[in-house]
Amino acid sequence: MRYLLAACCVAAASLTSCEDDGGTLFPNPRVLIQPKGPAPAFAPDIDPQMLAVIEQFQSYGTPPLPTLSPRQARMAPSITDAVQDLLKKNNIPPRAAQVNVSQRVLPSGITPLSAPDGILVRIYTPKNASGPLPVVVYYHGGGWVIGSLDVYEPSAKAISEKAQAIVVSVDYRLSPENKFPAAHEDSYAAYKWVRDNAASIGGNPAKVAVAGESAGGNMAVTTAILARERGIAQPTHILSVYPVANNDLTTPSYNQYANAVPLNRPNIEYFVRNYFRTPADGDDRLISLVDVADLRGLPGVTIIGAQIDPLQTEGQQLRDRLLGAGVAVNYQLYQGTTHEFFGTYAVVPKAEEAQNFAAAQLRAAFR
Numbered sequence: 315m316r317y318l319l320a321a322c323c324v325a326a327a328s329l330t331s332c333e334d335d336g337g338t339l340f341p342n343p344r345v346l347i348q349p350k351g352p353a354p355a356f357a358p359d360i361d362p363q364m365l366a367v368i369e370q371f372q373s374y375g376t377p378p379l380p381t382l383s384p385r386q387a388r389m390a391p392s393i394t395d396a397v398q399d400l401l402k403k404n405n406i407p408p409r410a411a412q413v414n415v416s417q418r419v420l421p422s423g424i425t426p427l428s429a430p431d432g433i434l435v436r437i438y439t440p441k442n443a444s445g446p447l448p449v450v451v452y453y454h455g456g457g458w459v460i461g462s463l464d465v466y467e468p469s470a471k472a473i474s475e476k477a478q479a480i481v482v483s484v485d486y487r488l489s490p491e492n493k494f495p496a497a498h499e500d501s502y503a504a505y506k507w508v509r510d511n512a513a514s515i516g517g518n519p520a521k522v523a524v525a526g527e528s529a530g531g532n533m534a535v536t537t538a539i540l541a542r543e544r545g546i547a548q549p550t551h552i553l554s555v556y557p558v559a560n561n562d563l564t565t566p567s568y569n570q571y572a573n574a575v576p577l578n579r580p581n582i583e584y585f586v587r588n589y590f591r592t593p594a595d596g597d598d599r600l601i602s603l604v605d606v607a608d609l610r611g612l613p614g615v616t617i618i619g620a621q622i623d624p625l626q627t628e629g630q631q632l633r634d635r636l637l638g639a640g641v642a643v644n645y646q647l648y649q650g651t652t653h654e655f656f657g658t659y660a661v662v663p664k665a666e667e668a669q670n671f672a673a674a675q676l677r678a679a680f681r
Contacts, residue, residue, distance in 0.1 A: 359649070438470055450524070532600075614643070615636055
């Protein structure tokens with residue numbers, strides 16, 4: 315049975331519909347892995363396949379994030395590990411994405427504040443695609459403290475395959491070794507390099523979008539803001555998946571999902587404590603997109619939200635602020651899903667729905 319492409323849910327007058335335009339929008343039939351136990355108290359209406367992933371993730375017994383050093387936290391099992399282990403346990407071979415993968419180090423000195431030793435990127439190119447192709451500069455999540463190219467590779471591969479675009483995944487500097495705004499500056503520098511050098515990787519410099527998840531979803535938006543402020547071409551489109559968009563840890567979703575898994579309020583406090591130089595950094599325009607940033611003149615934005623997520627409210631607030639600034643927005647909230655669901659499509663059908671929705675928006679923007 316086909317899973318229908320998620321309908322576009324857009325506020326105010328910016329109403330858009332999503333259609334199958336010939337891309338790969340529907341997943342193949344699959345065996346649905348079922349959870350072993352009841353829904354947790356923090357998410358009584360969690361999607362069953364999402365719960366199976368969360369059960370596997372919790373089975374690793376990792377100590378609470380705030381009790382770990384950043385180095386220890388980076389070594390802990392991830393949601394991606396949980397998906398891979400579930401597939402192994404159920405004898406389900408993972409489907410290989412139809413992309414070619416390469417790596418390169420972008421040169422140092424792209425901008426005065428970018429990484430002095432250069433920036434590692436991983437490049438995903440659709441197989442059998444003829445160029446020049448559109449390009450998506452992608453920023454992984456992890457609260458600016460954890461996360462990696464490997465952990466978020468499922469998302470990058472899926473975007474490349476489904477949007478038929480080259481994806482450049484950016485290994486920006488992490489904190490506390492590199493405090494705010496180091497990650498933001500690396501993200502902007504990688505975008506600038508791609509704009510200036512797209513042809514060298516088979517890309518079209520006139521069709522460069524930005525995308526990211528969580529902290530990366532924040533940086534997808536802030537990269538566009540910095541491009542506008544510094545006088546370079548804006549991205550073709552912004553894909554922002556459950557973004558960090560404000561500095562308020564008392565929103566309705568923070569209160570409702572304060573103890574959620576994998577992201578909760580103590581984890582967010584741990585991330586900002588490690589990334590911010592002082593608490594005042596939280597009120598910078600690059601963090602407080604909702605309350606501080608000037609969002610006027612940005613390109614079209616697609617925002618994907620997870621229901622069981624402390625960041626749910628600020629994603630909706632960002633949608634409303636963008637619309638108020640005259641920016642076209644497509645927003646979709648996926649019920650029963652948690653933070654980090656976007657890359658779990660090998661187990662969670664709603665993740666593939668979200669990826670299909672995102673890819674359709676990117677393809678439409680590139681046209």
